[in-house]
Amino acid sequence: MTTLTGLSMPLSTWRDLAYLIAIIGFIVALKGLSSPKRARQGNLVGAAAAALAVGFTFTNPVVYAHDTNLILALVAMVLGAAVAVPAARLVKMTAMPQMVAIFNGVGGGAAAVISVVEMLHWHSQGTQPAVYQIAEVLLGVLIGTVSFSGSAIAFAKLQELMATRPITYPAQQVINALVGVAIVVFVILALVTGSIAYLWPVLALSFVLGVIFVLPIGGADVPVLISLLNSFTGLAVAASGFTLDNNLLIVAGTLVGASGILLTRLMSKAMGRSLPNILFSAFGAVVTAAGGAEGTTDRAVRSSTPDDVGTLLAYARKVVIVPGYGLAVAQAQHVVKELTDSLMAKGVDVFYAIHPVAGRMPGHMNVLLAEANVPYDELKEMDEANPEMSTADVALVVGANDTVNPAADDTPGSPIYGMPIIHANEAAHIVFLKRSMRPGFAGIDNELLFDDKTVLLFGDAKDTLQKLVTAVAEA
Amino acid sequence: MTGIVEYLTIFVLAAFVGVEVVSKVPSILHTPLMSGSNAIHGIVLVGALLIMGEAHGPAQLVLGFLAVFLATLNVVGGFVVTDRMLEMFKGKPADRAKATKSAAADGAPGRNGAAK
Numbered sequence: 001m002t003t004l005t006g007l008s009m010p011l012s013t014w015r016d017l018a019y020l021i022a023i024i025g026f027i028v029a030l031k032g033l034s035s036p037k038r039a040r041q042g043n044l045v046g047a048a049a050a051a052l053a054v055g056f057t058f059t060n061p062v063v064y065a066h067d068t069n070l071i072l073a074l075v076a077m078v079l080g081a082a083v084a085v086p087a088a089r090l091v092k093m094t095a096m097p098q099m100v101a102i103f104n105g106v107g108g109g110a111a112a113v114i115s116v117v118e119m120l121h122w123h124s125q126g127t128q129p130a131v132y133q134i135a136e137v138l139l140g141v142l143i144g145t146v147s148f149s150g151s152a153i154a155f156a157k158l159q160e161l162m163a164t165r166p167i168t169y170p171a172q173q174v175i176n177a178l179v180g181v182a183i184v185v186f187v188i189l190a191l192v193t194g195s196i197a198y199l200w201p202v203l204a205l206s207f208v209l210g211v212i213f214v215l216p217i218g219g220a221d222v223p224v225l226i227s228l229l230n231s232f233t234g235l236a237v238a239a240s241g242f243t244l245d246n247n248l249l250i251v252a253g254t255l256v257g258a259s260g261i262l263l264t265r266l267m268s269k270a271m272g273r274s275l276p277n278i279l280f281s282a283f284g285a286v287v288t289a290a291g292g293a294e295g296t297t298d299r300a301v302r303s304s305t306p307d308d309v310g311t312l313l314a315y316a317r318k319v320v321i322v323p324g325y326g327l328a329v330a331q332a333q334h335v336v337k338e339l340t341d342s343l344m345a346k347g348v349d350v351f352y353a354i355h356p357v358a359g360r361m362p363g364h365m366n367v368l369l370a371e372a373n374v375p376y377d378e379l380k381e382m383d384e385a386n387p388e389m390s391t392a393d394v395a396l397v398v399g400a401n402d403t404v405n406p407a408a409d410d411t412p413g414s415p416i417y418g419m420p421i422i423h424a425n426e427a428a429h430i431v432f433l434k435r436s437m438r439p440g441f442a443g444i445d446n447e448l449l450f451d452d453k454t455v456l457l458f459g460d461a462k463d464t465l466q467k468l469v470t471a472v473a474e475a
Numbered sequence: 476m477t478g479i480v481e482y483l484t485i486f487v488l489a490a491f492v493g494v495e496v497v498s499k500v501p502s503i504l505h506t507p508l509m510s511g512s513n514a515i516h517g518i519v520l521v522g523a524l525l526i527m528g529e530a531h532g533p534a535q536l537v538l539g540f541l542a543v544f545l546a547t548l549n550v551v552g553g554f555v556v557t558d559r560m561l562e563m564f565k566g567k568p569a570d571r572a573k574a575t576k577s578a579a580a581d582g583a584p585g586r587n588g589a590a591k
Contacts, residue, residue: 026515027496033511033557034500040561043511047554050518054550057521063528069536073527076540077520080547088555097506099556104513107549111519113542117526117535124531132479227509234512237519238489242482249522250482251489256516258493263500263508270502361506367563381502 018056019248025049094328097361098158104230105151111236112144136242142206144236149210166218221278223361224267231260270356304455310471316393318349325359326399330461333372353385353422355403395427405446430454507560514553520546
């Protein structure tokens with residue numbers, strides 16, 4: 001090795017080269033994740049790149065200079081992996097969005113802590129950082145902390161530890177603006193005076209900002225929010241890259257920050273909404289919607305029996321299945337495929353109408369039905385499905401609610417007004433499989449449940465579908 | 476001070492690459508892409524390790540430990556969760572119809588190649 005001059009580079013150069021390879025790996029990974037064929041490979045490439053970069057980081061004398069620090073670092077990594085792997089492996093499909101929120105939040109937290117420690121480090125060394133260095137640290141703290149506390153609230157909402165609907169209170173916008181202004185003031189003070197003391201109010205206020213930013217966002221908008229927070233964490237990581245003079249962190253963080261913002265826009269576009277609309281529309285709008293939700297809860301609905309619905313399905317020409325979160329909760333994807341197969345065997349034309357944000361994350365239904373090996377060509381996206389709804393004999397709504405709620409079309413002031421929906425209401429008959437009369441994720445009632453064309457089958461979606469399979473076979 | 480301009484240059488270029496590279500993602504992959512890019516920013520672990528190495532005194536050590544722990548959660552958990560999500564997308568959409576009948580058609584699901 002020493003004979004070749006090209007190979008006798010210092011170790012630090014090898015490390016930088018390894019980081020460069022990791023950067024290429026991350027770009028390839030993102031590219032792969034954007035294509036159905038290569039998504040899984042893409043993710044593995046990303047994981048390999050991360051492993052390479054972390055491995056080479058241990059060749060840095062900074063990391064192993066002090067035994068205690070090195071041992072503590074290794075213990076922290078082992079502990080982290082010991083928590084993360086089982087958590088990620090055992091989490092139910094339904095809980096994956098929460099899981100992403102958590103992993104995103106801790107990443108933001110890590111970036112914020114890095115910035116804080118770097119500031120403390122300068123302080124303890126007695127070095128006075130340059131203004132741009134303080135700015136980098138404050139940016140890392142601000143964005144990372146907002147991402148951390150915001151993700152925590154998003155997690156609590158998705159896990160239903162707190163109300164999923166938007167939370168509003170008087171003078172919300174004024175309070176948010178005041179917190180924002182206060183952060184700006186403390187950032188300026190820190191930059192002008194160079195004092196470490198202003199770091200703490202920035203940290204505390206950023207935490208508050210993350211919370212109050214997320215509180216008024218609810219319902220189907222939460223996944224879009226997580227995407228935005230994911231992008232924030234990327235930027236926080238890039239900021240810590242600036243602080244630590246590390247190209248890898250700058251590039252990886254920026255890649256995620258930039259692609260995350262584009263992805264967030266694509267997601268909100270899939271819902272037919274603009275991003276500002278999603279982030280700020282709850283202010284004020286909810287008051288009217290909450291009023292509307294109360295009066296309707298004890299109205300009569302028509303419930304039916306699996307036998308009747310089975311007959312209806314078996315003698316239909318065209319059946320459209322509209323899946324939603326309830327399908328995921330009941331883990332009923334295999335049974336719904338069984339039902340589809342038996343209907344098809346009887347010559348019924350069946351397809352699935354997939355709303356882009358059905359479930360708790362975009363693509364949730366596709367993932368779920370793919371698991372049950374439902375052929376791709378039976379899944380129709382909303383735009384493709386809607387023109388066919390009026391020719392359908394039966395729309396079988398399995399655990400969906402908000403995504404078929406006509407209020408999105410005809411009730412201005414409803415939190416979901418303007419969201420594109422699957423027009424289940426245009427089918428000749430509508431059958432809802434529901435656990436209860438509880439409203440959907442958006443926390444609003446659905447007029448379609450009370451429609452003359454609608455019947456309800458109460459109970460766990462899996463049980464009910466199983467009964468329907470039997471009923472169809474006997475019909 | 477020259478460093479900061481170089482870093483800004485890299486930042487701007489990376490931002491353009493980031494937008495370009497995901498511009499054609501179909502909506503079914505929105506969530507896996509979000510999850511995968513979430514794992515990528517877990518590379519903040521490298522920063523956490525550097526900060527931990529130079530930590531002095533109990534406060535910095537505790538915070539450094541916390542940073543390494545949180546970053547490891549992010550990077551390891553992120554890649555494993557994404558892999559589990561993508562495990563559901565077996566093979567190409569076109570031959571999934573065939574795969575339904577002959578389940579063994581396009582490769583075993585395989586184990587998670589978990590990131591370290």
